[in-house]
Amino acid sequence: MLGQIRSHQLENVLLAVVRYFGGTLLGASGLGTAYKSAALDAIQHGEIITLSRNVYFKLTYSYPMEKYLVSWITKWMVWLWKKHMLNKLVL
Incomplete structure (x- = not known):
């Protein structure tokens, strides 16, 4: 997932992937591949929202x-x- 975030040059981002166990053990490489493809799908099809922090003061x-x-x-x-x-x- 971190590789996908870096390759798309995203910063200060939240990327959540939820996997429901369906009874099949994927192993370490299988889980890595599953999370990588899910992260890529989320980045490609999700909406990127830019937020900004505002500070108000009187001078x-x-x-x-x-x-x-x-x-x-x-x-x-x-x-x-x-x-x-x-x-x-x-x-």
């Missing part, structure tokens, strides 16, 4: 700091929800 700062924060926001690809321009800026 209040003075105008002279804006050039530094704009640089930081660009570097870290921060998504701005709101920006208020008062005596002080609020993100």
Whole structure:
């Protein structure tokens, strides 16, 4: 299963394969082959969902700091929800 994950260049992934025992002993190589083919089938026919973690915070700062924060926001690809321009800026 790990080989299939690596060959498809997936990272931070959960791949679950459930095998019900049907009375036939497959042995170590048979189990490996069964799990490998099940993993490949799951990757090829399953839906890959990309999740992202969001952190929300409020930042209040003075105008002279804006050039530094704009640089930081660009570097870290921060998504701005709101920006208020008062005596002080609020993100």
